[in-house]
Amino acid sequence: MSQQTELLREDRFAGRPKAVLLDLDGTLYRGETPIEGASRLVEELEEAGIACWYLTNNSTRTPEQVAAHLRGFGIPADATRVITSAAAAAHYAKQRHPDATAFVIGEHGLRSALAEAGIAMPDEAELAAGASVNLVVQGLDRNLNYGQLTAALGYLLSGADYLLTNPDRRLPVGDGFLPGAGSLAALLETASDVAPVVIGKPSGIMMRYALDLAGIEASEAWVVGDNPHTDLAAGLAAGCPTVLVLTGICGRDDWRQRCERAGAMPDAVCEGPDEVRALISGLGTASGPSDT
Structure with missing residues (x-):
């Protein structure tokens, strides 16, 4: 395991997820600047058959507008996979x-x-x-x-x-x-x-809506985000494995204190998108119930 990735609960990562529920600002981009590795993460997950869903508390934009914004950063997002708090x-x-x-x-x-x-x-x-x-x-x-x-x-x-x-x-x-x-x-x-x-993060309402649209169980979807109060708390409410990335609100020196204050500790901590990609690549087949 990379020194830039810390697993707090290895039992939550028995296999690859079927889907990843991604936060946007602070996770895939900051302001108007894409975060290094974000497009690679999405491209490789989709190629591996792991669906990327985009969750945002922004209620002012339509899914089509959000997807276009992401594509402007080189992230191949489809509006049908965008879930806004408004939707x-x-x-x-x-x-x-x-x-x-x-x-x-x-x-x-x-x-x-x-x-x-x-x-x-x-x-x-x-x-x-x-x-x-x-x-x-x-x-x-x-x-x-x-x-x-x-x-x-x-x-x-x-x-x-x-x-x-x-x-x-x-x-x-x-x-x-x-x-x-x-x-x-x-x-x-x-x-x-x-x-x-x-409705929106950290409420479980938005998370249940996302899981229903994706057609998967909570254990089969990872929540990846930078904000303990919204992203991690939402994943916790839904029962999803959670991954904190240190590309937004939290840094290497303060993430633990911030998560403790929020009452939402992650299952894993990754430096950024490339480390999330490496974590998933190092696991076996998709998690969830066996077909046998």
Whole structure:
């Protein structure tokens, strides 16, 4: 085993996975720069018959936009393998609230996903005319105004259910940060006393959706990411083997402390994508139940 890879639970890596659930920013790229080895990892896994799925808490982009962004880094991503928190939220809404009429705080990615799922979303004129709303779906909206917050609060106080695409409190942008969807949710929850159902990482809801789409069991899919609070916690919630890469939030000197604070220790720690690739290459056949 490479000195740049540490196995904390060897029993979790009895064989190769059937799929790898990959985080994006901090795992495959940083900002607008691809991480060394990311494209090689994806290419070699796909050639070996190991499906790569891309999981993102970003609710503002469609899967097609995310895949195009990844291809711009040389990563051969297909939109059918991209799972956004918006898509997971739309699926959950359709399953749990099939006849819902939703008030949406969010951008194109969320509205597009809800429309594809057949969730009714009254426009401004219909809302002004008194259209009934029984579901508030909230993601990141960088054009949010006080009127929208007031309307959402009114619906929540009137008994509407509340879905939150992802709990991220802030988003790194250049040298600073933007308030994230979780920050907006904190405002609405404080005002309404209604806690949202959280869909995206670290929630197990998004992970179960991903596993269902992939058609595999949790033990057959590795979760690879850089964030203990989201990626590792999500993998832990789903029961998947987890691999922490030291290309984003965590470094070699502080990963253990960060993971302990998050309450989510990884099953393996790899320096980066090349080490993940080497770890998988060194294992036997795909994990999971035998056909015999």
